[in-house]
Amino acid sequence: MKENEVPQDEDLLKVTREIQYALDENGNYVQIKSTGWDIKNDILKQAWEIVDDESEAARLLVLNGEKSPIYFYMKKNLLDISTLASYMGMFKFRVKRHLKPTVFAKLSEQILERYASVFEISISELKKVPETKISLSNEKI
Amino acid sequence: MQQNQNTDFEISGFKHNMSAHCENGVTSNLLNFNNIQLSEAMVFGIGSGLFFSYMPFIKLNGIPVSSYRPLPGAIFKRTARRMGVHVKSCIFRNPEKAMNELNRVLAEGKPVGMVVGVYHLKYFPPAFRFHFNAHNLVAFGRTNGSYIISDPVMETQVLLDNEDLKKVRFAKGTAEPKGKMYFVDKILGKPDLKLAIIKGITQTCSHMLTIPIPMFGVKGIRFLAKRMRNWQKKLGERKAALYMAQLVRMQEEIGTGGAGFRFMYAAFLQETAQIFENPTFAQLSAEMTKIGDLWREFAILAGRISKNRISADDSYNKAADLLMIIADKEEKLFRELDSVIKSKNL
Numbered sequence: 001m002k003e004n005e006v007p008q009d010e011d012l013l014k015v016t017r018e019i020q021y022a023l024d025e026n027g028n029y030v031q032i033k034s035t036g037w038d039i040k041n042d043i044l045k046q047a048w049e050i051v052d053d054e055s056e057a058a059r060l061l062v063l064n065g066e067k068s069p070i071y072f073y074m075k076k077n078l079l080d081i082s083t084l085a086s087y088m089g090m091f092k093f094r095v096k097r098h099l100k101p102t103v104f105a106k107l108s109e110q111i112l113e114r115y116a117s118v119f120e121i122s123i124s125e126l127k128k129v130p131e132t133k134i135s136l137s138n139e140k141i
Numbered sequence: 142m143q144q145n146q147n148t149d150f151e152i153s154g155f156k157h158n159m160s161a162h163c164e165n166g167v168t169s170n171l172l173n174f175n176n177i178q179l180s181e182a183m184v185f186g187i188g189s190g191l192f193f194s195y196m197p198f199i200k201l202n203g204i205p206v207s208s209y210r211p212l213p214g215a216i217f218k219r220t221a222r223r224m225g226v227h228v229k230s231c232i233f234r235n236p237e238k239a240m241n242e243l244n245r246v247l248a249e250g251k252p253v254g255m256v257v258g259v260y261h262l263k264y265f266p267p268a269f270r271f272h273f274n275a276h277n278l279v280a281f282g283r284t285n286g287s288y289i290i291s292d293p294v295m296e297t298q299v300l301l302d303n304e305d306l307k308k309v310r311f312a313k314g315t316a317e318p319k320g321k322m323y324f325v326d327k328i329l330g331k332p333d334l335k336l337a338i339i340k341g342i343t344q345t346c347s348h349m350l351t352i353p354i355p356m357f358g359v360k361g362i363r364f365l366a367k368r369m370r371n372w373q374k375k376l377g378e379r380k381a382a383l384y385m386a387q388l389v390r391m392q393e394e395i396g397t398g399g400a401g402f403r404f405m406y407a408a409f410l411q412e413t414a415q416i417f418e419n420p421t422f423a424q425l426s427a428e429m430t431k432i433g434d435l436w437r438e439f440a441i442l443a444g445r446i447s448k449n450r451i452s453a454d455d456s457y458n459k460a461a462d463l464l465m466i467i468a469d470k471e472e473k474l475f476r477e478l479d480s481v482i483k484s485k486n487l
Contacts, residue, residue: 001404001434015266016295019161021182021404023430029182029408031161039444043389044268046447050383078202078260078272079314086313120261140267 003030007037041141048137051078056133063129068104072129073119076136087118151282155252157291157298161401163277165190166293167254168217170279174252175325177224177332186409187223187341188216191402192348194357195365201315204387207365209398213256213275213316217323219344223337225330230323236307239320243280246324252281252291256321258312264292264299272314280306338413339482346479349471359472366464373457381457386447389440399440403433421481425474432470439463
């Protein structure tokens, strides 16, 4: 890759730029700062769209009364039951139970507080899901 | 020891430099602090940072992980050892102990490298904040109760408060960092740069060529190519596209992997040619640049496949064919490099 071939596409990193190694006109390697590359941007965007879709499916299940809001926040935070359980310091089966709306309704403030802090939201947010589909792919990118 | 706990200080002499790959950057910055001046490319070469593995049974979000690097921490450990530097590294069960130990070492005036997860890393580019647990950064001071952090991915130094740092050091999920921290303990002797380079290249060649399991090195690339041909049939259109997307992500995310690593290794070979005054390394560097360009081509192809979810045509086969070409070229290159490094008239 030559110096002028280093992609400078849409600025996806926003807060920083990334270093790429490329050849200058004398054939020596130099560090070039790049703002981003469309190929990568597309892939990343896709990855967040998948999270959006899975969160939406989860949100509908919660609204339907089939799952507790924890299920939605788990999906939104790209977690699975075992990872969430290790963040909570609990066995998986307990977390699994908490995904049932009936069990969730009876959870103590303490447990709710722990979930809320893992998801970095308030307890009142934890008790409901957003009214519309979330769009992390637009928010983050 | 404890008096520094709440006072502001910054370890003087530590310089934050950006790099393409986090662990190289951390290593280079930590060694530079100890008066061993190595560029990122040199660290990458000496620490044998180039690798390939495809183990379909290790999954992230249900999708197999291909890896273009050795285990996190390996580059630092190897580079330090080969440069005659004694390092200490430890993991923890208890987060409080992990933070206390960090404070203790910082108070001794030593910058500390750490492995962290990026999902909760507050200052990190939001688009990249997935549950990826093998990121590296250095703490080198405190101000207003926050740690002064040198993250090689960022253009300037940043701050992280106690709780945030604790959270990322104890991120959960695949490959948990377990509070891992590492630092230079003492310098053992005067480093022999040429010997270090020879050791680094020898290990890279051996790992890319001779591991007798078909999932690693050049064989790993071929293994992946072979599996790829069946993805559509085996997984269906949607899942196959996801597999492809994950491959590109692992390959091109912030300086790690495919093309980026090849260009970096080419830069290392170029520096090596000057140090040994041997033009053969420069030729191999040029060859490596070409291979890097092929990896870029592969990323473009794979990206297109996963975006359009093209069916009918044989794009998966085309991508696999390209990987086979890359594998052949890399095998040839590393064999040549290996024979150069082993020859007596270096």
